[in-house]
Amino acid sequence: MTVRQDVKSACSGKFSDDEREAVYRVIFERRDVRRNFVRKPIADEVLARILTAAHHAGSVGFMQPWDFVVIRQRATKRAVKQLFTQANTEAAKRYDGIRSTLYRSLKLEGIEEAPINLCVTCTRQRGGRHVLGRSTVRETDLYSTCCAIQNLWLAARAEGIGVGWVSIVDHGALKQVLGIPRPVKVLAYLCLGYVSSFAAQPDLETAGWRARIPIEELIHYESWGKKGQGNRRNGDAHHEGVHKNRRRGKNKAGRRAAGVEGQSSSGGLRHPR
Numbered sequence: 701m702t703v704r705q706d707v708k709s710a711c712s713g714k715f716s717d718d719e720r721e722a723v724y725r726v727i728f729e730r731r732d733v734r735r736n737f738v739r740k741p742i743a744d745e746v747l748a749r750i751l752t753a754a755h756h757a758g759s760v761g762f763m764q765p766w767d768f769v770v771i772r773q774r775a776t777k778r779a780v781k782q783l784f785t786q787a788n789t790e791a792a793k794r795y796d797g798i799r800s801t802l803y804r805s806l807k808l809e810g811i812e813e814a815p816i817n818l819c820v821t822c823t824r825q826r827g828g829r830h831v832l833g834r835s836t837v838r839e840t841d842l843y844s845t846c847c848a849i850q851n852l853w854l855a856a857r858a859e860g861i862g863v864g865w866v867s868i869v870d871h872g873a874l875k876q877v878l879g880i881p882r883p884v885k886v887l888a889y890l891c892l893g894y895v896s897s898f899a900a901q902p903d904l905e906t907a908g909w910r911a912r913i914p915i916e917e918l919i920h921y922e923s924w925g926k927k928g929q930g931n932r933r934n935g936d937a938h939h940e941g942v943h944k945n946r947r948r949g950k951n952k953a954g955r956r957a958a959g960v961e962g963q964s965s966s967g968g969l970r971h972p973r
């Protein structure tokens with residue numbers, strides 16, 4: 701199998717049915733994994749593929765604010781596990797009764813079982829003070845790093861490697877353990893390893909902690925709270941018309957609607973109706 705890590709030539713743009721199917725499959729079969737790690741080590745070239753997939757995420761202003769600290773040493777894992785235990789003991793105090801019992805029964809990390817731990821950071825200063833696109837929403841560098849993590853998560857799944865995200869760790873203390881400079885932000889601590897199986901649904905769902913929300917409840921049409929699609933035909937017909945007219949490049953009304961021509965004959969800006 702060839703895995704293209706860096707496509708320099710123009711892409712054809714088309715995915716075969718099987719390729720498209722594989723993309724959806726990896727999305728739906730990705731899991732947060734904290735157990736069932738097997739002894740098989742992750743080869744360097746496989747890790748390189750996964751990290752390269754992460755590195756090809758979108759980032760604000762092409763800032764690429766991420767770094768990856770690869771951890772294999774037991775002593776380091778042990779130190780991080782201690783940080784988890786401390787933080788988790790505190791977290792458990794926030795729940796009462798049945799919820800507390802359930803929380804304490806959950807397995808929320810696989811730090812020492814996983815052959816590789818990975819700390820993903822965001823260097824917010826990278827690219828200088830004025831990063832294209834970041835001036836309005838400062839956190840876009842953090843979002844970018846999350847995009848890289850999602851790429852990594854999906855690529856790992858395609859390699860048969862489970863990834864577990866451990867957020868129940870004090871990041872200040874973690875930075876000390878890993879020698880991460882003060883201005884660099886920790887985004888994620890991940891546990892990676894081949895697993896004997898991937899669960900069909902989230903562990904938290906299986907444990908009865910929380911269920912997946914039906915997608916229909918989360919989609920709004922045109923404005924917040926509008927659940928019906930209303931009269932779609934006008935909007936879609938307009939959109940279709942714009943594309944047809946763009947392709948022909950002749951119809952002036954269509955070109956105006958598409959924003960191709962900024963000015964009307966009267967000199968004022970026209971908006972599509």
Ligand SMILES: Cc1cc2nc3c(=O)[nH]c(=O)nc-3n(C[C@H](O)[C@H](O)[C@H](O)COP(=O)(O)O)c2cc1C
Nearest residue numbers: 730731732807808809865866867868901902903904
């Ligand atoms: C930002 C983030 C932090 C998370 N932190 C933890 C964590 O500390 N411990 C844990 O067991 N799972 C953690 N998870 C995994 C979620 O619990 C998991 O994604 C969710 O339950 C859905 O399951 P799935 O990823 O298998 O679909 C985290 C996930 C994200 C995205």
